[in-house]
Amino acid sequence: MMKRRVFVKRIASSVVVFSAPQLLIKATATAAQDTYHQIGPSTFRNLADLALRTAKGLGASYADIRICRDRREHLSAREDRIESIQNSTSFGMGVRVLWKGAWGFASSNTVNEASVKRTTQYALEIARANQAIQTRKTELEGLPAYEGWWTMPMKTDPFKVSIEDKLKTLLAINAAAQKRGADFCRSSMSFVQEEKFFASSRGSYIHQSRVRSFPRFTATATDKESGRFENRQSFAAPRGSGYEYLEDYDLVGDAAKAAEEARMKLKAKSVEPGRKDLVIHPTNLWLTIHETVGHPTELDRALGYEANFAGTSFVTPDKLGKLKYGSDLVTIIGDRTQEGGLATVAFDDDGVRTQGAEFDIIKKGRFENYQMSIGLAKAIGRKRSNGCAFADSWDKFPIQRMPNISLQPGKKKVSVEELIADIKDGIYIMGDGSWSIDQQRYNFQFGGQLFYEIKNGKLGQMLRDVAYQGNTVDFWNACDGLCGKEEYFLGGAFNCGKGQPQQIAPVSHGAVPARFRQINVLNTNRSDI
Amino acid sequence: MILSRSEAKQITDKALSLSKADSCSVSLGGHERGHVRFALNSATTSGFQDDLTLSVTSNFGKRSGLASINELDDDSITAAVRKSEEIARLARENPEFMPPLGPQEYLESRTYYESTAKARPDKLAVLCDPVLKEAMDKKVTAAGFLDVGAGCAGMATSNGLFAFEESTGAVFTVSARTSDGTGSGWAGRNYHDMARLDTKHLGQVAVKKTLESQKPIAVPPGKYTVILEASAVCDLLGLMIGNFDARPADEGRSFLTKKGGGNKLGEKLFGDKVNLYSDPQHDVAPGTIYSTDGLPATKRTWIGDGVVEELIYSRYWAQKTGHEPVPYPTNLIMAGGSTSLEEMVRNTKKGILVTRFWYIRMVDPRTLLYTGLTRDGTFLIENGKVTKPIKNFRFNESPIAMLNNIEAMAPSERAAGSEVEDWSVSVPSLLVRDFTFSSLSDAV
Numbered sequence: 001m002m003k004r005r006v007f008v009k010r011i012a013s014s015v016v017v018f019s020a021p022q023l024l025i026k027a028t029a030t031a032a033q034d035t036y037h038q039i040g041p042s043t044f045r046n047l048a049d050l051a052l053r054t055a056k057g058l059g060a061s062y063a064d065i066r067i068c069r070d071r072r073e074h075l076s077a078r079e080d081r082i083e084s085i086q087n088s089t090s091f092g093m094g095v096r097v098l099w100k101g102a103w104g105f106a107s108s109n110t111v112n113e114a115s116v117k118r119t120t121q122y123a124l125e126i127a128r129a130n131q132a133i134q135t136r137k138t139e140l141e142g143l144p145a146y147e148g149w150w151t152m153p154m155k156t157d158p159f160k161v162s163i164e165d166k167l168k169t170l171l172a173i174n175a176a177a178q179k180r181g182a183d184f185c186r187s188s189m190s191f192v193q194e195e196k197f198f199a200s201s202r203g204s205y206i207h208q209s210r211v212r213s214f215p216r217f218t219a220t221a222t223d224k225e226s227g228r229f230e231n232r233q234s235f236a237a238p239r240g241s242g243y244e245y246l247e248d249y250d251l252v253g254d255a256a257k258a259a260e261e262a263r264m265k266l267k268a269k270s271v272e273p274g275r276k277d278l279v280i281h282p283t284n285l286w287l288t289i290h291e292t293v294g295h296p297t298e299l300d301r302a303l304g305y306e307a308n309f310a311g312t313s314f315v316t317p318d319k320l321g322k323l324k325y326g327s328d329l330v331t332i333i334g335d336r337t338q339e340g341g342l343a344t345v346a347f348d349d350d351g352v353r354t355q356g357a358e359f360d361i362i363k364k365g366r367f368e369n370y371q372m373s374i375g376l377a378k379a380i381g382r383k384r385s386n387g388c389a390f391a392d393s394w395d396k397f398p399i400q401r402m403p404n405i406s407l408q409p410g411k412k413k414v415s416v417e418e419l420i421a422d423i424k425d426g427i428y429i430m431g432d433g434s435w436s437i438d439q440q441r442y443n444f445q446f447g448g449q450l451f452y453e454i455k456n457g458k459l460g461q462m463l464r465d466v467a468y469q470g471n472t473v474d475f476w477n478a479c480d481g482l483c484g485k486e487e488y489f490l491g492g493a494f495n496c497g498k499g500q501p502q503q504i505a506p507v508s509h510g511a512v513p514a515r516f517r518q519i520n521v522l523n524t525n526r527s528d529i
Numbered sequence: 530m531i532l533s534r535s536e537a538k539q540i541t542d543k544a545l546s547l548s549k550a551d552s553c554s555v556s557l558g559g560h561e562r563g564h565v566r567f568a569l570n571s572a573t574t575s576g577f578q579d580d581l582t583l584s585v586t587s588n589f590g591k592r593s594g595l596a597s598i599n600e601l602d603d604d605s606i607t608a609a610v611r612k613s614e615e616i617a618r619l620a621r622e623n624p625e626f627m628p629p630l631g632p633q634e635y636l637e638s639r640t641y642y643e644s645t646a647k648a649r650p651d652k653l654a655v656l657c658d659p660v661l662k663e664a665m666d667k668k669v670t671a672a673g674f675l676d677v678g679a680g681c682a683g684m685a686t687s688n689g690l691f692a693f694e695e696s697t698g699a700v701f702t703v704s705a706r707t708s709d710g711t712g713s714g715w716a717g718r719n720y721h722d723m724a725r726l727d728t729k730h731l732g733q734v735a736v737k738k739t740l741e742s743q744k745p746i747a748v749p750p751g752k753y754t755v756i757l758e759a760s761a762v763c764d765l766l767g768l769m770i771g772n773f774d775a776r777p778a779d780e781g782r783s784f785l786t787k788k789g790g791g792n793k794l795g796e797k798l799f800g801d802k803v804n805l806y807s808d809p810q811h812d813v814a815p816g817t818i819y820s821t822d823g824l825p826a827t828k829r830t831w832i833g834d835g836v837v838e839e840l841i842y843s844r845y846w847a848q849k850t851g852h853e854p855v856p857y858p859t860n861l862i863m864a865g866g867s868t869s870l871e872e873m874v875r876n877t878k879k880g881i882l883v884t885r886f887w888y889i890r891m892v893d894p895r896t897l898l899y900t901g902l903t904r905d906g907t908f909l910i911e912n913g914k915v916t917k918p919i920k921n922f923r924f925n926e927s928p929i930a931m932l933n934n935i936e937a938m939a940p941s942e943r944a945a946g947s948e949v950e951d952w953s954v955s956v957p958s959l960l961v962r963d964f965t966f967s968s969l970s971d972a973v
Contacts, residue, residue: 034608035600082621087612088597092580104650105576109530109599122577129650130565130572133657135665138573163619171621184780222781227788229781229895305568308672308704308715311887314971397574436888436923438902438972443923445900447892467892467900469923469968500566500674500702501578522925522967529784529896529929 035111036069036091036195041207047093047116048199054120055097056201060127062098062140063120064200066349067111068394071159071195076188077170079178083186085163092394095120099127101137107395140375141384145203146353150346152210154242158191159211161243169215169246173255177219182259187217189246190238190494192506196349204351212342212506214238214494215246217255221262230265230464232258232449235283235431238494238506239340261450261462268462271451273523277426278468278516279419279481284448286491286509287432289407292472293325293332294509296441297361298388298498299370300400303379310498311439314472315367317380323367326476329410332362334371334403336387341404342492342506343390349398350374352387359386361405365477373400392503399499406490406510410482419481419515426454427466427521432491434467445469447524465525481515488512530559530581531646531681534693540583540601541685547610550587550617554629554686554823558582561646562678565653570661570671575650578678587613591626594619625845629686630823639815640696640953645723646679648699653677656701660732664705669712669739671732673703676951677723684823692819699723700951703732704905705739706973712745712918713973714738715885715905717760717945721815721953738884738906745918747969748909754880754936755964756873756910759944761886762863762956765899765928766805767949768889770861772897773831775840779850784897784929785840797836799932802866805832807858813943814955816860824856831858832932865957866938873937873960875913881966882908882915886924889948897927902970904947921973922966936960 039047048065055063069091076083092109093116104127106119170187177185191213198206215236222229234254239245280288295313300306302313315323326332336343336354347353350373360368370380373389390401420428431449438444447467453460492508532540537557544555559581566573583606584597594616598609653675664671676699683693702717716734720726757765778785778792785793808828809816820826822844830838839855847854874882889901903921910916937960944956 035605081623081625083623084593084595085616085620086595086597087616088582088584090580090582090597090599092599094576102572103574105574107576107578107580109580126563126575126577126650129654130575132651132654133565133567133572133661135661136569136571163616167619167621184782220782224781224790225788227781227786227895229786303569304670304672304706305573306672307568307670307706308674308702311972312706395578395580397576399574434890434892434900436890436900436902438921438923438970439887439904440972442972443902443921443968443970445892445923445925465893471971501562501564501676520968524892524898524925526893526896526898526927526930529898529927 039067044197045205047113048205050113051095051116051120052199052201054117055124058124060097060099060124062201063096064198064351065093065095066394067093067197069195070393071193073159073191074188075166075170076186077174078186079174079184080171082167090393093119094394094396095123096397097123097127098138098140099124100131102127102130102134103138104130105397138375139378141377143202143352143384146206146347146351148206148347150208152240154211154244156243157211158213158243159193169251172252173217176252177255177259180256180259181221181263182219183222184220185217185255190214198351200351202351206347206351208346210240210345211242212238212240213243213245215251219255219258219262221266223266228266230262232262232265233431234258237491238342240342240344241340264462265464268464270525271463271466271521271523273521275518276521277423278519279416279426279428279513280516281430281513282489282491282511283431284429285511285514287435288446289332289405289509289511290493291435291437292441292444292475293361294402294405296472297370298400299372299376299380302370303376306498309500314440314442319367320380321368324365324477325362325367325473326365327479328365329482330362330365330476330479331360331408332405333408334359334361334405336403338404338508340490341508343402343404343508348387348389349391350385350389352385354387357387371400371402373398376400390505392505396503399503401498401505402496402507404508407512409485409488409512413484413486414482416483416487416513419483419513420454420459421457423454424456427463428452428454428459442471444472465523467522467524469520469522475516475519478516478518479514480517483512530579531561531679532559537681537683537693538691541683541691544583544585544606544610545685545687547607548587548687550589550614552588552629552687554586556584557683560678560680562676563648563650563653564674564676565657566674567657567661568672570664583609585609585613587617589617591622592617592620593623593626627844629688630690631688632690633692633823633825635692635818635825636809638694638818639810640694640721640817642697642722645677645697645699648677648723656728659729660703663732663736667736667740669705669707669736671703671705673701675728676700684819686823690823692823694818696817697721698951699726700945701726701728701731702945703735705735707739707743711973712739712743713905714742718943719945719951720943742906742918745920748919750922750966750968752963752965754877754962756870756880756882756958756960758884758958759942759956760946761883762959763944763954764886764889764946764948765931766863766956767861767946767952767954768899769897769928770831770858773840775842776846778840784895792840794837794840798929799832799835800935801835802935802938803832803835803932804864806830806862807860808862809859811860811862811955814860814862814953816858816953820856820859824854826856826859829855829858860953863941863956865941868937868939870939870958874910874915877910878912880910882910885947887947892925897929898925899927900925921970923968923970924965925967926965931961931964934962936962
């Protein structure tokens with residue numbers, strides 16, 4: 001039961017592949033000849049040069065342009081029927097200019113010479129208008145120029161897999177769940193292909209293409225007499241992978257197990273609240289890492305740029321290199337090069353190369369570094385961005401977003417059973433559930449999918465109504481056990497929100513099962529309602 | 530891009546004329562939006578967005594496929610129609626398929642204001658200027674977001690339906706913080722008409738809250754009488770209405786599921802004073818005139834005097850259960866009372882004033898238990914007066930309990946929440962007893 005499907009993914013030092021420009025032509029030659037692919041590298045260069053020339057002519061000190069095409073496919077099934085099959089394409093460009101220290105950005109879904117010129121001029125108009133409320137000038141660090149072409153390595157392009165095959169899998173998932181006791185099962189697959197041309201006045205011309213895949217399901221068990229119901233969601237994480245990820249993952253087997261577990265949850269014991277030791281599986285811990293380490297160490301929010309919406313951070317710059325964020329066991333890295341990572345890419349949306357920019361966020365418990373986009377490094381005495389800019393679409397301004405942020409495995413081979421063996425009164429938690437954290441990232445509360453009682457070193461019965469609540473720094477300092485790399489699992493979020501207008505970003509978080517001492521556990525049952 | 534009614538009709542007619550499917554529906558959505566963003570008392574990442582999307586759903590018998598594009602030349606439209614047909618042919622028969630609707634009658638739209646649609650970047654910067662001046666005068670640090678724009682939406686089917694609507698929107702939210710990081714305040718509103726948006730006043734409110742919330746003291750968590758300002762109420766009710774779907778209730782997986790089977794339509798689940806409705810032609814918070822599948826949005830009472838009077842019924846579930854189809858609401862109104870916020874404070878012996886909530890997530894769908902935190906101005910009320918700023922709390926509470934524990938209501942007002950920010954909502958501030966705070970947060 002404890003060792004249900006666990007994917008062991010070694011942390012690749014780098015998967016970034018640079019290819020010669022001619023490979024771009026090869027990569028796109030077989031693709032449909034839509035507007036994006038009709039543009040091609042030379043036309044793109046001409047359009048980019050027009051934007052950059054126009055911006056410079058109007059006095060911009062910096063400019064960049066992104067021409068992007070995003071393809072999405074979403075299929076969903078409910079019990080024995082297909083609910084929907086959707087395919088979408090979004091194509092357009094965004095131009096960003098810096099004029100006398102003020103940013104201006106404009107975008108359009110029309111991409112031609114006239115539109116590039118008009119959009120660039122409008123971006124300048126916005127920058128000029130903002131001079132009236134520009135009390136701090138934006139300054140950018142110098143960045144190397146790149147001419148790079150990168151295509152994410154994958155075995156099977158999900159957009160080339162037949163719809164019939166995908167539907168068969170979805171229906172098999174639902175059938176397996178219903179056969180094993182689920183009253184309902186809804187399953188879906190989402191795929192995104194992101195293609196991007198980028199050019200900047202620093203001299204970069206970059207083309208990148210990547211794909212992400214997300215299979216998921218929810219099995220539901222109901223009890224008509226009591227009116228109770230319970231869900232168990234799939235444990236498959238979204239990945240920066242091709243369709244081979246879905247082929248390798250036993251979604252049908254997980255659905256059958258999920259159905260049994262949802263039914264067991266109906267009769268599970270309601271938890272006794274109080275301080276308990278927790279063993280948290282990476283299918284749950286990835287989200288805790290995301291919320292308690294990922295967001296607080298974003299430099300833009302630590303400096304106050306996100307104060308109005310996402311919030312600020314308890315990790316203020318004076319804590320850099322000093323804060324004891326976690327116990328000595330805790331090392332958490334940021335990278336955009338990990339295989340299968342949702343944030344993995346060769347260049348960020350400021351044109352910063354990601355290979356070689358990997359960094360420790362927390363090293364042996366100490367806070368070491370922030371995530372940065374362009375223009376932020378100087379505020380903390382660093383020279384340049386570490387490649388963490390991303391815009392979720394051609395019509396959004398690139399802002400600082402998370403790289404893949406992952407808890408490093410323990411040095412020794414330690415099993416989940418060994419972590420549990422040293423616990424008198426605790427809970428083993430799997431799968432992500434409800435999540436919430438304050439705007440400075442101190443106080444959090446997380447639920448989960450499955451909870452098992454731990455008594456005197458042994459795993460016991462299933463529990464329900466569990467949430468764990470705590471303070472970020474106390475929590476990570478309470479970590480006193482980690483499994484080894486054999487238990488490593490890469491979780492992640494398909495749609496992490498930040499910014500105004502809000503942008504979503506895909507990001508992965510790897511982890512191993514970890515033990516935390518004396519964490520506050522709540523009982524979430526409300527018997528008065 | 531914003532299309533006129535005739536331009537939209539031309540495109541939907543074109544797409545429908547290309548269709549070789551048994552039936553087809555087409556929807557269009559466009560926008561032109563400009564925004565100004567500021568932080569640290571200075572402009573940051575301002576911009577302009579312009580897009581137009583066409584979605585085509587083709588049906589062969591009960592098999593359906595959908596394709597969306599944002600390039601609207603003839604070749605692209607043809608390609609989208611063909612793609613949707615290709616998908617539909619590969620799809621399975623859906624026993625719950627409902628044919629596209631025929632012509633419908635819609636109310637007159639009240640969501641478009643020409644002056645808002647025409648706002649330029651310089652106008653937006655001017656609106657932010659007094660807010661930044663107020664912040665700098667009072668030596669606090671402001672961050673905010675002003676988003677103004679227009680949108681168009683159209684829908685047509687091969688059965689003769691055509692719907693079209695233009696709308697505008699202006700959203701302004703502003704936060705401020707003291708230099709020592711111990712005080713934080715917020716104010717925000719959204720309107721369809723930018724002229725109603727008083728950014729200067731909102732800036733003053735946020736700055737005042739910031740200064741008043743400095744150096745908060747810790748009050749132990751527990752059950753408290755609370756005054757929830759409209760933003761906090763907006764969030765909890767906006768989240769609740771998303772769970773008013775009849776189907777999950779009938780299927781045994783909703784807070785509206787009845788023990789032994791069926792749903793709680795007609796049952797009194799909330800306090801006597803609770804009246805919750807939607808009305809597309811509401812003066813303060815109008816909604817769009819059409820909703821799911823092109824069904825007309827009309828005035829509907831969801832909760833009347835505490836009784837569940839209406840649930841959302843998809844066309845399929847309505848047909849199966851013998852109910853009228855009820856689409857998702859396009860706005861939400863809670864009828865208010867006549868007690869001012871000041872009176873509520875005067876009538877409270879011990880309580881907590883909450884400016885707004887943050888990061889609200891469902892904990893238990895069976896009881897509609899949510900968790901989240903207070904943010905940007907939380908104050909202690911003692912003997913009829915706001916006496917001290919206090920540290921923020923995490924709450925674990927259900928809107929069901931909240932709507933059963935109302936002591937007084939302010940007049941209903943347009944509100945923007947943190948989770949429900951740009952929907953059209955009008956709700957009152959509420960005085961509520963026994964609201965559950967489960968822990969303290971150090972966040973400011």
